[in-house]
Amino acid sequence: MSELFEIDNLQIQARKEDGTPIPIVKGVSFNIKAGEVVALIGESGSGKSTISLATMAYCRPGLEFPGGEVRLHGKDVLSMDPLAQRSLRGNNVAYLAQSAAATFNPAITIGEQVTEAAVLHGTLTQEEADQRAVELYHALELPDPERLGRRYPHQVSGGQLQRLMAAMALVSRPDLLVLDEPTTALDVTTQIEVLKAFKKVIQDEGSAALYVTHDLAVVAQIADHIVVLYAGEIQEQGPTDQIINNPKHPYTKRLMAAVKPTPKAGMGDDTEFEHEAEIANIEVRNMTAGYGKVKNGEPHITVLRDINIKIKNGHVVGIIGESGCGKSTLARVIAGLLPAAKGEVLLDGKKLEPDMKNRSSAELKNVQFVYQMADTALNPRQHISDILGRPIEFYRGMKGEEKRAEVANLLRLVELPVEFASRYPSELSGGQKQRVNLARALAANPEIMLCDEVTSALDSIVSSNVITLLKKLRDQTGVSFVFISHDLSTVGSFADEIVVLYAGRVVEQGPVDQVLAPPFHPYTRLLISSVPEMRIGWLEETMQKREMTVGIARGVEITAIGCPFFNRCPIAIDGTCDTQTPPVREPSPEHFISCHCTMDEIAGVEETPQQILHGFEKAGPEGGSAIKML
Amino acid sequence: MTDTTLGPDTENDQEKSIYDELPDAPPKKKLKLSWTGKLGVVIVAFWIIMAIIGPLVAPFHEADIIGDDSFMPPFSATEDEGNHLLGTDYLERDIWSRVLWGARNTVGISVVATLLAYMIGVTAGIGAAVRKGWTDMILSRVNDAILSLPTIMLGLLIVVALGSSIPILIGTAAIIYASSVFRIARAYGQEIMVMDYVESAQARGETIWWIIFREVLPNAAMPLATDFGLRLVFVVLFISSLSFLGLGIQPPAADWGSMVRQNLEGLQYGSLAPVWPALAIASFTIAINLIVDDISAKSGGDLAKKMI
Numbered sequence: 001m002s003e004l005f006e007i008d009n010l011q012i013q014a015r016k017e018d019g020t021p022i023p024i025v026k027g028v029s030f031n032i033k034a035g036e037v038v039a040l041i042g043e044s045g046s047g048k049s050t051i052s053l054a055t056m057a058y059c060r061p062g063l064e065f066p067g068g069e070v071r072l073h074g075k076d077v078l079s080m081d082p083l084a085q086r087s088l089r090g091n092n093v094a095y096l097a098q099s100a101a102a103t104f105n106p107a108i109t110i111g112e113q114v115t116e117a118a119v120l121h122g123t124l125t126q127e128e129a130d131q132r133a134v135e136l137y138h139a140l141e142l143p144d145p146e147r148l149g150r151r152y153p154h155q156v157s158g159g160q161l162q163r164l165m166a167a168m169a170l171v172s173r174p175d176l177l178v179l180d181e182p183t184t185a186l187d188v189t190t191q192i193e194v195l196k197a198f199k200k201v202i203q204d205e206g207s208a209a210l211y212v213t214h215d216l217a218v219v220a221q222i223a224d225h226i227v228v229l230y231a232g233e234i235q236e237q238g239p240t241d242q243i244i245n246n247p248k249h250p251y252t253k254r255l256m257a258a259v260k261p262t263p264k265a266g267m268g269d270d271t272e273f274e275h276e277a278e279i280a281n282i283e284v285r286n287m288t289a290g291y292g293k294v295k296n297g298e299p300h301i302t303v304l305r306d307i308n309i310k311i312k313n314g315h316v317v318g319i320i321g322e323s324g325c326g327k328s329t330l331a332r333v334i335a336g337l338l339p340a341a342k343g344e345v346l347l348d349g350k351k352l353e354p355d356m357k358n359r360s361s362a363e364l365k366n367v368q369f370v371y372q373m374a375d376t377a378l379n380p381r382q383h384i385s386d387i388l389g390r391p392i393e394f395y396r397g398m399k400g401e402e403k404r405a406e407v408a409n410l411l412r413l414v415e416l417p418v419e420f421a422s423r424y425p426s427e428l429s430g431g432q433k434q435r436v437n438l439a440r441a442l443a444a445n446p447e448i449m450l451c452d453e454v455t456s457a458l459d460s461i462v463s464s465n466v467i468t469l470l471k472k473l474r475d476q477t478g479v480s481f482v483f484i485s486h487d488l489s490t491v492g493s494f495a496d497e498i499v500v501l502y503a504g505r506v507v508e509q510g511p512v513d514q515v516l517a518p519p520f521h522p523y524t525r526l527l528i529s530s531v532p533e534m535r536i537g538w539l540e541e542t543m544q545k546r547e548m549t550v551g552i553a554r555g556v557e558i559t560a561i562g563c564p565f566f567n568r569c570p571i572a573i574d575g576t577c578d579t580q581t582p583p584v585r586e587p588s589p590e591h592f593i594s595c596h597c598t599m600d601e602i603a604g605v606e607e608t609p610q611q612i613l614h615g616f617e618k619a620g621p622e623g624g625s626a627i628k629m630l
Numbered sequence: 631m632t633d634t635t636l637g638p639d640t641e642n643d644q645e646k647s648i649y650d651e652l653p654d655a656p657p658k659k660k661l662k663l664s665w666t667g668k669l670g671v672v673i674v675a676f677w678i679i680m681a682i683i684g685p686l687v688a689p690f691h692e693a694d695i696i697g698d699d700s701f702m703p704p705f706s707a708t709e710d711e712g713n714h715l716l717g718t719d720y721l722e723r724d725i726w727s728r729v730l731w732g733a734r735n736t737v738g739i740s741v742v743a744t745l746l747a748y749m750i751g752v753t754a755g756i757g758a759a760v761r762k763g764w765t766d767m768i769l770s771r772v773n774d775a776i777l778s779l780p781t782i783m784l785g786l787l788i789v790v791a792l793g794s795s796i797p798i799l800i801g802t803a804a805i806i807y808a809s810s811v812f813r814i815a816r817a818y819g820q821e822i823m824v825m826d827y828v829e830s831a832q833a834r835g836e837t838i839w840w841i842i843f844r845e846v847l848p849n850a851a852m853p854l855a856t857d858f859g860l861r862l863v864f865v866v867l868f869i870s871s872l873s874f875l876g877l878g879i880q881p882p883a884a885d886w887g888s889m890v891r892q893n894l895e896g897l898q899y900g901s902l903a904p905v906w907p908a909l910a911i912a913s914f915t916i917a918i919n920l921i922v923d924d925i926s927a928k929s930g931g932d933l934a935k936k937m938i
Contacts, residue, residue: 377826381848
């Protein structure tokens with residue numbers, strides 16, 4: 001194979017105010033052959049996005065190319081004149097950004113946006129481009145390909161939009177496709193659907209691709225060649241097989257160690273629940289909540305329905321589900337940020353006011369909410385000492401020297417240097433900010449902390465450090481945690497109990513080892529199978545599984561009657577599941593599954609993976625794909 | 631020692647130290663003004679000093695009619711009184727002295743009035759954004775009513791009803807300009823109210839005053855400061871317009887705005903008399919904007935762009 005694309009000793013630098021250069025990318029070289037997928041791996045700040053933009057001879061304002069070449073078909077693109085560079089972009093090299101939602105213009109139809117670049121560059125006429133787009137919609141397995149182009153971006157799901165970006169990039173048959181973290185922001189079930197489509201379309205089109213990500217498990221599925229990057233330098237590169245199975249460089253090994261394990265029973269560390277009894281219990285009883293005006297106990301838009309959850313002293317309860325299932329809403333209801341329409345929240349058996357405005361200061365102190373995005377959760381105009389000092393002063397009445405000492409204690413507790421007290425949040429890295437965010441909640445000396453996706457915005461190494469910290473805090477402080485995440489392996493390693501939410505209802509809950517072991521609720525099983533494993537060939541294997549063929553690429557419907565998972569369930573019973581609310585079954589003590597099928601039926605499915613077609617399912621893999629779960 | 635010879639534990643420790651979270655952000659930079667900013671500081675400082683000591687250093691009294699002729703050119707000298715640096719005005723008074731005397735009125739009144747407008751407008755505007763609901767509704771509608779009246783007519787009405795004095799002038803300008811400050815402060819406040827740190831403060835049980843002044847205002851301070859420079863110019867013009875109509879600063883007291891208006895006819899005779907006070911207004915307002923722009927460019931970066 002010829003070298004389609006060569007990056008040769010590429011250097012990129014920024015400049016300080018006095019003109020001294022700060023190198024960002026320090027002499028990186030690698031090649032991409034025609035038809036090959038090369039993955040660029042590294043944590044945030046390693047320069048991987050900067051390199052991916054350099055493939056189009058582009059760099060962010062303030063950066064410059066002091067040396068090196070980027071050659072496409074042997075010609076250096078960095079030294080081309082701007083006009084030639086312009087015709088290169090979107091034509092020879094196409095770029096897929098991380099967030100499809102931010103890339104599409106909500107006011108223009110999908111078809112027009114997908115074909116725009118090809119028509120603008122004059123490679124295709126509008127009719128040819130439209131035709132080509134429809135072909136790509138078919139190839140990407142998008143619904144209703146003929147008419148999809150006439151819809152608007154808000155009318156399709158997030159996963160579909162992500163695939164439409166691929167169509168947009170591929171319309172003019174580029175030589176090189178650059179994908180910048182295309183699945184990082186997606187749920188596991190959506191990620192797998194997008195990955196599958198990308199892989200297929202890259203194979204069909206035979207185009208080369210540069211896949212930028214920090215997730216090794218994803219890379220193992222899609223790449224031929226891996227380049228490992230740290231702080232602007234290549235640490236190791238080689239074929240996927242070698243890097244995954246036999247990494248040589250210590251940094252690669254460290255990355256591998258940060259890959260999340262497949263969720264399974266017994267993955268958590270053993271914790272004995274011997275915390276002091278004075279710590280509060282939180283109980284949520286028959287709670288219904290949502291947004292808009294409440295009428296007869298029903299909000300205008302119901303997000304959560306009939307929720308019953310108990311959080312015992314010093315326990316960690318993980319709440320899991322896809323985005324939009326009501327995880328964050330549940331935490332907001334407990335914190336009183338969103339008053340429930342029906343039902344009640346009890347702290348230590350005492351009823352809490354639904355609205356935080358009516359709660360006492362002691363009640364507010366005891367329930368602390370930790371926000372997902374530390375960037376918006378910390379006031380950029382306050383020093384860390386003020387951010388942490390205020391709750392200490394407000395709730396605990398400490399002042400002056402006492403307060404200062406307590407701030408220092410908190411910083412030490414979250415493993416940050418004490419000198420950080422005099423910094424602003426913008427002077428900290430993402431992981432450090434998240435630690436301050438946790439410290440602020442701890443400053444109140446709470447009895448329960450509600451952590452809303454606190455690790456989701458962080459990359460794998462930083463997030464595993466934060467999880468280690470959370471475990472330490474749990475053991476040292478004896479605070480109860482509600483840990484919300486869409487990442488089952490993180491929850492599995494940290495929680496004592498798991499609550500699985502789907503479309504605003506609890507479908508399964510119980511101790512972590514029982515939820516992550518059969519019998520599963522069909523939805524839990526779908527979630528578990530969707531977590532990528534760092535193993536070549538995992539994607540193909542998983543797509544054969546029946547819960548995948550039924551459960552993937554179908555929208556969530558919030559229903560008032562019946563089982564909400566009905567339209568994605570491989571064992572749904574027509575006429576029962578869609579009309580009657582499923583009974584709650586208790587296969588073992590404290591482990592609840594909400595399903596019409598008996599435990600024997602659920603277990604039976606796991607034993608004999610035969611296809612039971614129901615009304616919604618038109619075609620699945622023809623029988624025989626007997627892969628036993630776990 | 632190399633990596634290969636290390637035991638598993640030491641290797642781990644070393645890796646942690648090398649590859650732990652990426653390097654700390656650089657420590658905070660000290661605010662350093664560029665030369666335009668420094669120039670602004672010098673000019674503003676000059677006018678503020680003149681506002682205080684102007685009458686002491688001015689060669690003549692503001693009301694002295696000392697010239698031989700009206701509209702004398704700069705550097706002309708009169709027989710018994712000496713040199714007139716900027717010439718004389720339509721009533722044969724020394725312009726340089728009147729500019730120095732006028733600094734007290736113009737700079738003093740407009741700065742005080744603008745500050746007052748900001749205090750009222752920002753508190754009410756951010757308060758409306760924080761409280762939402764009925765408070766916001768009532769404050770915004772009252773504000774709309776004030777905004778809907780032409781400023782100069784409203785000003786005339788108040789001054790005619792209450793009589794012209796410096797406190798009345800300041801109060802009138804403050805109320806009129808507070809209404810436009812209110813709108814900006816409310817818009818920025820609403821933008822900041824959706825941030826999690828504000829919700830976090832509310833969930834802590836903080837009072838509305840804490841939220842307005844500690845959580846929201848510091849984050850809106852930069853854009854509001856940029857607007858301050860602009861608003862100050864409007865207040866100078868407003869006071870000048872009232873003076874021109876005879877309802878502002880009462881003659882013979884000098885203020886820059888009325889000096890421009892009164893000397894306008896001098897242009898017909900080729901006199902620069904109205905240009906000097908106009909230059910004084912321009913130098914003061916431009917200098918304020920230089921400082922504000924420089925600070926916002928240094929601390930916000932793209933903030934200046936956002937304002938446009």
